[in-house]
């Protein structure tokens with residue numbers, strides 16, 4: 131359910147940057163550690179985009195895989211099958227260095243002709 135306010139943010143950011151031009155596409159970056167679901171964002175977007183500059187715009191999702199930096203040995207690793215142990219020293223988890231991203235990377239607007 132929390133995708134609705136998120137999708138409203140996406141729409142607000144995109145329309146602010148569109149400077150009055152129709153939006154063709156919105157490029158999103160979403161880390162795998164967030165619980166945001168692409169389909170839910172698309173669902174809400176389809177609900178709230180009509181009658182805005184973003185009506186009919188295509189959403190593009192780029193997922194970012196989770197990466198940790200081990201606090202014990204500083205090895206950077208990507209967890210495999212939800213096993214969050216450092217492959218070098220066996221310590222559990224570590225500092226998250228990727229996977230929590232959520233941002234509007236860019237938008238594409240119609241060019242004036």
Ligand SMILES: [Zn+2]
Pocket residue numbers: 200201202203204205216217218219220221
């Ligand atoms: Zn380690």
